[in-house]
Amino acid sequence: MSTFRSIEWKGDRLVLLDQRRIPEEKVYLELVTPREVARAIREMAVRGAPAIGAAAAFGIALAALGGEDLEAADQVLRASRPTAVNLFWALDRMKRIWQGFQGSPEALAQRLVEEAERIAAEDVEANKAIGRHALPLIPNEARILHHCNTGSLATVDYGTALGIIRIAHEAGKRVHAFLDETRPRLQGARLSAFEMNELGIPHTVIADGASGHVMKTLGIDLVVVGADRIAANGDTANKIGTYNLAIAARYHGVPFYVAAPTSTIDLKTKTGAEIPIEERAPEELTHCGPVRVVPEGSPVYNPAFDVTPAELITAVVTEVGIAYPPFEESLPALVRKAEEVRR
Numbered sequence: 001m002s003t004f005r006s007i008e009w010k011g012d013r014l015v016l017l018d019q020r021r022i023p024e025e026k027v028y029l030e031l032v033t034p035r036e037v038a039r040a041i042r043e044m045a046v047r048g049a050p051a052i053g054a055a056a057a058f059g060i061a062l063a064a065l066g067g068e069d070l071e072a073a074d075q076v077l078r079a080s081r082p083t084a085v086n087l088f089w090a091l092d093r094m095k096r097i098w099q100g101f102q103g104s105p106e107a108l109a110q111r112l113v114e115e116a117e118r119i120a121a122e123d124v125e126a127n128k129a130i131g132r133h134a135l136p137l138i139p140n141e142a143r144i145l146h147h148c149n150t151g152s153l154a155t156v157d158y159g160t161a162l163g164i165i166r167i168a169h170e171a172g173k174r175v176h177a178f179l180d181e182t183r184p185r186l187q188g189a190r191l192s193a194f195e196m197n198e199l200g201i202p203h204t205v206i207a208d209g210a211s212g213h214v215m216k217t218l219g220i221d222l223v224v225v226g227a228d229r230i231a232a233n234g235d236t237a238n239k240i241g242t243y244n245l246a247i248a249a250r251y252h253g254v255p256f257y258v259a260a261p262t263s264t265i266d267l268k269t270k271t272g273a274e275i276p277i278e279e280r281a282p283e284e285l286t287h288c289g290p291v292r293v294v295p296e297g298s299p300v301y302n303p304a305f306d307v308t309p310a311e312l313i314t315a316v317v318t319e320v321g322i323a324y325p326p327f328e329e330s331l332p333a334l335v336r337k338a339e340e341v342r343r
């Protein structure tokens with residue numbers, strides 16, 4: 001079983017596995033400025049809420065190492081993606097350090113590098129913990145349906161929802177992952193299948209519209225998905241198509257689990273109606289590679305995310321435990337627990 005890292009710090013630069021080039025080739029980007037990091041986030045060379053957060057933290061560290069204005073770097077990075085709350089969580093954590101820092105620029109840069117490295121290391125441990133907490137939810141023989149990509153490519157390593165599948169596989173459970181292709185950028189077909197191949201985990205890629213049919217005819221034991229932001233009431237923003245999948249799961253009586261670190265829980269956002277939904281370029285829908293597949297003049301609506309209502313979610317699996325309904329009570333309790341663990 002091979003392993004890989006999507007994001008690594010090399011002392012004076014950030015190295016990212018360019019996810020736009022997978023599965024055709026493995027190309028690594030070396031970034032040395034916060035604007036380069038912001039561009040990589042915006043253009044989805046790096047994607048996935050935890051990976052975005054870690055990359056942004058290293059963007060601030062690069063700004064400090066380069067003697068750049070940290071406030072300007074912070075604003076550039078915040079503007080790169082609006083939905084993933086981990087981005088803002090990580091930048092807020094870095095900002096608490098550099099605001100009012102008493103010491104030399106060199107000392108500040110070193111302190112910011114250390115904090116970014118801590119954020120990355122914590123993500124790896126959080127992902128492993130998510131997988132361990134989820135193990136009792138997974139039968140010894142399990143067919144698991146997954147949407148988008150939430151593995152090592154979407155995090156620093158291991159992953160959230162795909163991390164659950166990976167850890168169950170490593171624990172000896174006979175799991176088979178059914179991977180939604182996840183249009184329009186095909187994160188499931190390109191990235192999740194790439195990871196399952198790399199890790200030797202049995203899997204099958206299916207069309208997004210096939211999930212209900214697969215539940216009905218082949219049988220699915222559970223659905224696991226990630227999250228870009230979880231509101232205080234449990235409403236969850238994730239890659240477009242997640243809401244449809246949750247509806248199909250509810251109809252067929254299939255448990256629907258969200259896997260995410262507590263940094264993805266946004267208690268300041270009361271419901272999903274308050275979550276900003278990013279709209280991306282129409283070319284993602286009108287073209288397949290260089291080939292136009294939508295007629296000229298046809299309007300396109302391309303939201304990157306949708307919001308799954310809390311009542312369709314069985315539970316939220318985090319690094320410090322599992323939240324069950326009522327989420328208004330269980331989610332804040334887990335956030336407090338995570339804060340206590342970090343102290």
